Amino acid sequence: MTRYDLILRNADIATVGDRYRADIGVREGRICAIAQGLEGSAAHEIDAGGRLVTPGGVDGHCHFDQPTSDGSRFADDFYTGTRSAACGGTTTVLPFAAQQKGHSVQAAVDDYHRRAEGKAVIDYAFHLIVSDATRDVTQRELPALIEKGYTSFKIYMTYDDLKLDDRQVIEVLATARRHGAMTMVHAENADCIAWLTEQLLDAGLTAPRYHTSSRPMAVEREATHRAIALAELVDTPILIVHVSGREAVEQIHWARGRGLPIHAETCPQYLFLSAEDLGLDHEDPMHGARCICSPPPRDKANQPFIWNALASGLFTIVSSDHAPFNMQGADGKRVAGENASFDRIPNGIPGVETRLPLLMSEGVLAGRLDIHRFVELTATNPARLYGLYPRKGTIAVGSDADFVVWDQFGEGEEKTIANGMLHHAADYTPYEGMKLRAWPGITVSRGRVVWQDGEFRAEPGSGQFLPCLRPRAPNAGNPLDKWL
Numbered sequence: 001m002t003r004y005d006l007i008l009r010n011a012d013i014a015t016v017g018d019r020y021r022a023d024i025g026v027r028e029g030r031i032c033a034i035a036q037g038l039e040g041s042a043a044h045e046i047d048a049g050g051r052l053v054t055p056g057g058v059d060g061h062c063h064f065d066q067p068t069s070d071g072s073r074f075a076d077d078f079y080t081g082t083r084s085a086a087c088g089g090t091t092t093v094l095p096f097a098a099q100q101k102g103h104s105v106q107a108a109v110d111d112y113h114r115r116a117e118g119k120a121v122i123d124y125a126f127h128l129i130v131s132d133a134t135r136d137v138t139q140r141e142l143p144a145l146i147e148k149g150y151t152s153f154k155i156y157m158t159y160d161d162l163k164l165d166d167r168q169v170i171e172v173l174a175t176a177r178r179h180g181a182m183t184m185v186h187a188e189n190a191d192c193i194a195w196l197t198e199q200l201l202d203a204g205l206t207a208p209r210y211h212t213s214s215r216p217m218a219v220e221r222e223a224t225h226r227a228i229a230l231a232e233l234v235d236t237p238i239l240i241v242h243v244s245g246r247e248a249v250e251q252i253h254w255a256r257g258r259g260l261p262i263h264a265e266t267c268p269q270y271l272f273l274s275a276e277d278l279g280l281d282h283e284d285p286m287h288g289a290r291c292i293c294s295p296p297p298r299d300k301a302n303q304p305f306i307w308n309a310l311a312s313g314l315f316t317i318v319s320s321d322h323a324p325f326n327m328q329g330a331d332g333k334r335v336a337g338e339n340a341s342f343d344r345i346p347n348g349i350p351g352v353e354t355r356l357p358l359l360m361s362e363g364v365l366a367g368r369l370d371i372h373r374f375v376e377l378t379a380t381n382p383a384r385l386y387g388l389y390p391r392k393g394t395i396a397v398g399s400d401a402d403f404v405v406w407d408q409f410g411e412g413e414e415k416t417i418a419n420g421m422l423h424h425a426a427d428y429t430p431y432e433g434m435k436l437r438a439w440p441g442i443t444v445s446r447g448r449v450v451w452q453d454g455e456f457r458a459e460p461g462s463g464q465f466l467p468c469l470r471p472r473a474p475n476a477g478n479p480l481d482k483w484l
Helices: 078-087 105-116 135-147 166-179 190-202 210-214 217-234 246-257 287-291 300-312 355-364 371-385 479-483
Strands: 003-014 019-027 030-035 041-047 052-055 057-059 090-093 096-098 127-129 152-156 182-186 238-240 262-266 403-408 438-445 448-452
Touching: 003 030, 003 371, 003 403, 052 371, 057 355, 057 371, 078 090, 078 438, 078 448, 090 438, 096 105, 105 127, 105 135, 135 166, 152 166, 166 182, 166 217, 190 210, 190 217, 217 238, 217 246, 217 479, 246 262, 246 300, 262 300, 300 371, 355 371, 355 438
Parallel strands: 003 041, 003 052, 057 090, 096 127, 127 152, 152 182, 182 238, 238 262
Antiparallel strands: 003 019, 019 030, 052 403, 403 438, 438 448
């Protein structure tokens, strides 16, 4: 009789292309059999009872334990952050090893391995943040790191301590083209933001609500168009991260119409939060800081445009952009004081645990997305984009045994989000009070049950680091050929 480590029985399995009823057999962390009425026994059997089962989520954009320059501190380290991810159905995360200006990218990678060692409970890979694009970085360091499995990097067009100028962006894009890497771009115009911020502060408009005024959609639209133009010039794909507004969506749609390989990412904050959340009346003047992130949430009329772009195929992935700071304490959102101006409040919100439940409940069950598009956006596409597919992002023989068994709730039985039920280390969630019709009942990571029936079950350090494959072939051709 065939012996397995784990059998999941009576599963309603959904992938990008299929939906069917079957059992899943797992051995040594991999799926080794999928069949109806799977014969054999296992050390551990779970009856899914006909519940929906999807691939474990791949969160392609999150921040854990990242150094800052303003004295603030991220609420989550690699233990609490990956714990929260696992309890929300995510089995692979890709946080950022952030280069500090004047230092090497390799130093950032070494530092991040130290930060993750012995803490992560699910599997992880690293993106690189390139903030100092010297010739040595673009010509030597990045190619060497790509060979070692760090095949994606993020660049910024805003933030003084991170931004690159256009020439530096071109140099990074050229490196990505030559070596088959993927470049992620934070697209906001730094000079426009600086001028608007100065005008607002001079007028005494300092409250959190004015964060949105300092970063209007035009700022994102312009930088998105410029990033697309630079990528076209170099003839290489890019991913525009955390797209928030319909005007940036229009630029990406325009680029796609020209046949350009422009990928796009959005996040739950642009589907469920709005500018109004930063300006709610509250006795605490910092209350609106709970929802400060960049780009900021737009007005409520913008949300249907983002949902429509998700359903239509314009967006490639949905990530959390989990960047948690505590509301209480001197090293979180209040690092610059109780009445700090909006420009001195750390940017970022928690969301790694709520990403999948929000999209399942308000996307799939509300009829905005079909189940196959959900799987594509939250698991398969990020695994493909960052060189982890088919090990991650699907339910198939030979893939890692990463999957989620979903609980669904009827009318009147919805699950209400409260920060006390979440497993991050942040002291709030911006989605407090939302009622959801679905939540992960069981999360399995490499054949290990890490979350079941409201109980977290993984040990610190049980997650593995994953070197990534090149998402595309290197291109040794001359990008000038298309212009000559």
